[in-house]
Amino acid sequence: KTNNFLRxxxxxxxxxxxxxxxxxxxxxxxxxxxxxxxxDFVLPSHDFASQANVQSPEQYLKMYKRSxxxxxxxxxxxxxEFYWKQKWGHKVCDENFDVRKGNIKIEWFxxxxxxxxxxxxxxxxxxxxxxxxxxxxxxxxPDLDGTLTYIQLLHQVCQLANYLKDxxxxxxxxxxxxxxxxxxxxIAMLACARIGAVxxxxxxxxxxxxxxxxxxxxxxxxxxxxxxxxxxxxxxxLKDIVDAAIKDSAQNGVSIDKCLVYGNSLAxxxxxxxxxxxxxxxxxxVVPQYPTSCLVEWVDAEDPLFLLYxxxxxxxxxxxxxxxxxxxxxxxxxxxxxFDYKQSDIxxxxxxxxxxxxxxxxxxxxxxxxxxxxxxxxxxxYPDAGRCWDIVDKYKVTIFxxxxxxxxxxxxxxxxxxxxxxxxxxxxxxxxxxPINPSAWRWFYNVVGDSRCPISDTWWQTETGGFMITPLPGxxxxxxxxxxxxxxxxxxxxxxxxxxxxxxxxxxxxxxxxSWPGAFRTLYGDHERYETTYFKAFAGYYFSGDGCSRxxxxxxxxxxxxxxxxxxxxxxxxxxxxxxxxxxxxxCAEAAVVGVEHAVKGQGIYAFVTMVDGVQYxxxxxKELVLTVRKQIGAFAAPDKIHWAPGLPKTRSGxxxxxxxxKIASRQLDELGDTSTLADPNVVNxxxxxxxx
Ligand code: PRX
Numbered sequence: 001k002t003n004n005f006l007r008x009x010x011x012x013x014x015x016x017x018x019x020x021x022x023x024x025x026x027x028x029x030x031x032x033x034x035x036x037x038x039x040d041f042v043l044p045s046h047d048f049a050s051q052a053n054v055q056s057p058e059q060y061l062k063m064y065k066r067s068x069x070x071x072x073x074x075x076x077x078x079x080x081e082f083y084w085k086q087k088w089g090h091k092v093c094d095e096n097f098d099v100r101k102g103n104i105k106i107e108w109f110x111x112x113x114x115x116x117x118x119x120x121x122x123x124x125x126x127x128x129x130x131x132x133x134x135x136x137x138x139x140x141x142p143d144l145d146g147t148l149t150y151i152q153l154l155h156q157v158c159q160l161a162n163y164l165k166d167x168x169x170x171x172x173x174x175x176x177x178x179x180x181x182x183x184x185x186x187i188a189m190l191a192c193a194r195i196g197a198v199x200x201x202x203x204x205x206x207x208x209x210x211x212x213x214x215x216x217x218x219x220x221x222x223x224x225x226x227x228x229x230x231x232x233x234x235x236x237x238l239k240d241i242v243d244a245a246i247k248d249s250a251q252n253g254v255s256i257d258k259c260l261v262y263g264n265s266l267a268x269x270x271x272x273x274x275x276x277x278x279x280x281x282x283x284x285x286v287v288p289q290y291p292t293s294c295l296v297e298w299v300d301a302e303d304p305l306f307l308l309y310x311x312x313x314x315x316x317x318x319x320x321x322x323x324x325x326x327x328x329x330x331x332x333x334x335x336x337x338x339f340d341y342k343q344s345d346i347x348x349x350x351x352x353x354x355x356x357x358x359x360x361x362x363x364x365x366x367x368x369x370x371x372x373x374x375x376x377x378x379x380x381x382y383p384d385a386g387r388c389w390d391i392v393d394k395y396k397v398t399i400f401x402x403x404x405x406x407x408x409x410x411x412x413x414x415x416x417x418x419x420x421x422x423x424x425x426x427x428x429x430x431x432x433x434x435p436i437n438p439s440a441w442r443w444f445y446n447v448v449g450d451s452r453c454p455i456s457d458t459w460w461q462t463e464t465g466g467f468m469i470t471p472l473p474g475x476x477x478x479x480x481x482x483x484x485x486x487x488x489x490x491x492x493x494x495x496x497x498x499x500x501x502x503x504x505x506x507x508x509x510x511x512x513x514x515s516w517p518g519a520f521r522t523l524y525g526d527h528e529r530y531e532t533t534y535f536k537a538f539a540g541y542y543f544s545g546d547g548c549s550r551x552x553x554x555x556x557x558x559x560x561x562x563x564x565x566x567x568x569x570x571x572x573x574x575x576x577x578x579x580x581x582x583x584x585x586x587x588c589a590e591a592a593v594v595g596v597e598h599a600v601k602g603q604g605i606y607a608f609v610t611m612v613d614g615v616q617y618x619x620x621x622x623k624e625l626v627l628t629v630r631k632q633i634g635a636f637a638a639p640d641k642i643h644w645a646p647g648l649p650k651t652r653s654g655x656x657x658x659x660x661x662x663k664i665a666s667r668q669l670d671e672l673g674d675t676s677t678l679a680d681p682n683v684v685n686x687x688x689x690x691x692x693x
Contacts, residue, residue: 041477042445044454048427052340052474060475060485067488074489075517079109079329082119082368085298088112088325095515098540104531106515108326109301116305116328117161117194118296120367121154129370136346136395137183140230140378142387144266148183150370153190155292156183160191162290167258169221171196171297174307176220178211178242180204180229181377184262184283185353186363188224193305193324196297197221200307200319203354204229204236206634208244210317214309215249215256217319218524222258226283228267232382235267243274260287301325307524308356310462311574312533313564319524320356320462327360327465328368330518334466334487335365338456339399339428340473346425348374348391349401355571356462357432360518361401365466380406385413389421389448400448401430401456403570404440409600411443418447428473430456433570434602435558441480459483459558461544462572463534465518468492469556482555489516492556494548499538507549509562511541564658566595566603573605573637581632582607582639585625587615592648592656593639596665604640606665608648608687617644617693641665644690647683649675660684664691 049055054063067074072092079088089111096105124132130151137146148156169175175192177199179185185201192199200218202211215223223246227239239261246256262283263270270282305324309317335341347366351357366373374395380388380402388410392400410417429449436444436457445455454473460466468490469483476484486492493501494508502508519542523530537543547559561567564575575593582591590610598604609625611617622642630638643665649657663672664687675681 041479042454043477044474045452048452048454049474052472053337054340054472054475057475060472064486064488068491071489071514075108075329078333079112079325082114082328082332083123084112084114086111086113088301093515093517097513097515097535097542099531099535100539103527104535106326106519106521107302108515108517109329112301112325113298114301114325114328115194115196115296115298116324116364116368117157117190119328120190120364121150121157122296124367124370125150125154127370132370133372134367135183135186136372136374138374138376138378138391138394139266140232140382141266142383142390146183153187156187157190157194158292158294159287159290160187161194161294163260163287164191164197164222165195165294166290167222169195169197171299172198172304174198174200174218174220176211176215176218176223177201178204178206178223178225178238179262179353180226180231180236180238181352181375182226182229182262182264183375184224184226186367186375189306189353189359189363190367194294194296196299196303198304198307200309201354201359202309203352203634204238205352205354205636207631208241208248209632210634211241211245212248212252213317214319215245216252216254217309217317218307219254220256222260223256224260224262224283226262226264226267227270227273228264229377230267231377232379237268239273243276246279299324302521304521306359308359308462310356311565311572311577313574313576315574315576315580317574317577318526318529318533320520321522321524322465322518323521326517326519328364330466330516331360331365332368334470334518335361335371336369337472338458338467338470338487339401339430340454341366341369341371341399343370345371345398345427346374346395347371347399347401348376348395348397349430350376350380350388350403350406351401351432356460356465357401360466381409381413384417385410386417386420389418389423392423392426393421396425398425399428399430400426401432403433404431404436405433405569405601407431407436407440407444407448408602411440411447412600415447423448423450426450426453428456429453430458432458432460434567435560436481438481445480454478457481457483459546459556463520463544464516465520468512468516469558479551479553479555482551482557484555486556487516492548493541494550495538495541499541505550505552507547507559509538510544510546510548510556510558511538512544513541515542560603561595566593566605568595568598568603568605568636569601571636573633577633578605578607578629578637578639581629581637582609582625584632585628587611587621588625589613590645590648592645592658592661594658594662594665596641596662598640601640605637606641606643607639608643608645608661608665610645610648643687644693645683646686646690647680649683649687650679651677652679654679664688667691 088109094107459469471484491513595603596606
């Protein structure tokens with residue numbers, strides 16, 4: 001069975017000069033047939049394509065061409081769909097992307113006065129969406145749920161905004177939010193945005209020490225948290241973690257006067273929560289007393305919206321700073337096109353708001369579009385591996401966005417958990433966080449989506465604010481495992497080790513030429529690190545830290561991080577952070593951490609540790625080391641393997657040869673390469689002997 005969706009597109013002819021990253025596309029006709037191992041391409045069905053926001057490669061290319069040749073015109077037309085108290089100045093975009101010409105600067109819509117909370121809520125309510133459900137909240141327990149319409153959400157946001165204002169939070173002040181996936185999490189983000197405060201959400205899986213590090217860095221006026229949360233069968237006592245973090249921060253000169261605590265009675269009783277009078281306040285005791293309307297703080301497009309800490313290749317997390325106007329326009333637009341969003345959609349992104357995906361595609365992107373969003377509190381496999389599809393059927397979810405690690409873990413649990421649910425409502429699937437391997441892609445496509453739903457494999461980063469390389473589901477034939485083509489306005493380039501752009505079929509380092517509206521503007525308090533990390537490696541470009549290859553048809557294939565960052569279950573973890581946690585154990589002299597392939601998590605954490613002289617290896621010691629990392633960073637960063645190392649392979653100048661460690665970790669012992677330059681080549685044999693001890 002075939003259709004005439006596409007015969008042959010010579011996209012090169014349609015591409016603007018300088019955007020040679022799409023060589024040509026030879027699409028084959030597959031029609032509505034099932035994807036099989038032999039197929040190169042998977043096409044959207046004719047029915048899907050004909051209703052899509054972008055219906056063909058030609059339409060994409062036309063829009064893309066315009067976005068590159070006339071970015072100011074392209075983006076200001078879209079920006080005009082939002083509410084601006086005052087229009088931006090004469091320049092839509094002002095940038096210096098080249099360190100050789102001075103400091104890096106990115107500005108979009110500067111001089112424009114707006115508010116993202118107003119655009120998410122008030123604007124949509126005025127457009128008639130007041131009674132539409134904004135949030136469907138699904139609790140950890142299957143019989144627990146709740147909803148908020150756009151009007152109800154606005155009221156709750158205003159009450160919290162008024163509380164914050166009343167407690168001295170002003171425009172530009174930081175607020176730390178350490179909450180699980182309760183409705184109160186997006187409410188808190190939007191309340192901060194409404195009054196121009198800068199939120200910094202910390203994923204509620206981070207330890208007290210990590211939270212303290214972030215508190216010390218951004219010095220928040222208020223910390224917002226809850227007493228406890230239940231995830232699966234486990235209860236996590238978040239308030240205890242916050243108490244420890246506040247104590248730690250105070251010892252480092254940053255004191256917190258106000259801690260607003262949402263009482264989550266389903267996880268633990270209020271009276272069981274440790275309390276510091278004067279500092280700690282129950283959310284439910286104060287917030288509902290405030291008025292349900294709150295004047296908006298109008299801010300400049302370039303005023304900060306939020307800070308989100310992420311891992312880099314050194315131990316100290318980086319405070320990625322996003323501003324208001326460009327981020328607003330970019331997240332809304334990427335959401336609309338990459339998921340082919342329609343007003344009738346019910347959208348579920350399984351990410352936590354503690355990560356960038358939850359910022360851009362649980363809260364801002366969808367709500368700017370007036371979407372109905374599922375916020376799920378629990379674990380995706382609780383009470384069993386069918387929970388996701390139970391939720392999909394319950395709410396008639398149409399767009400389901402998740403991470404490859406979850407796809408692989410559900411795939412391992414077997415098709416039965418999926419097929420016992422209808423899933424008929426689904427029409428678009430999405431993937432994010434790490435490369436999706438073709439077999440997981442096909443399972444997601446064939447089993448979850450019944451070979452009916454295109455998959456948007458969205459490549460992007462905390463730093464990019466929104467999608468950078470992604471299929472537009474109605475436009476492109478897909479290749480399982482490829483993130484396909486750039487979003488509007490994005491010019492990805494692949495460079496070699498000398499920073500020279502490579503054309504055509506190639507592999508190299510993924511960079512971006514020119515800014516896009518959603519780009520981060522700086523690292524909080526450290527513009528120099530911003531320039532060094534992202535703009536100096538390959539002068540003239542933004543360097544993503546990822547490797548990428550481009551095939552003969554111009555499709556992009558992400559190959560993973562090329563720096564000292566590991567991607568575990570889609571969570572970014574710096575090897576240096578794990579190493580510094582390990583060496584904080586009094587018996588650990590040195591540690592070197594590498595990523596190793598892991599069937600479910602994508603990458604696992606493999607730690608080589610050298611103990612101080614005389615220490616005996618033991619199972620107990622191994623557990624202590626793992627616990628040290630859990631305590632210092634969080635459970636998600638716990639090493640999968642501790643490899644005892646009497647010594648580490650080092651060059652004569654003392655540099656650890658991680659290449660060799662990676663090969664030992666993955667047991668590719670015949671690929672160790674040249675070890676003769678090591679200060680002590682014997683170390684390698686010792687490590688191999690101890691590999692399975
Ligand atoms: O290596 C890439 C990988 O995740 C990194 C960004 O991590 P983070 O800032 O935590 O943001 C995750 C959610 C956007 C990237 O440098 N990555 C993310 N999405 C993909 C991906 N790798 C391949 N394919 C993707 N779709």
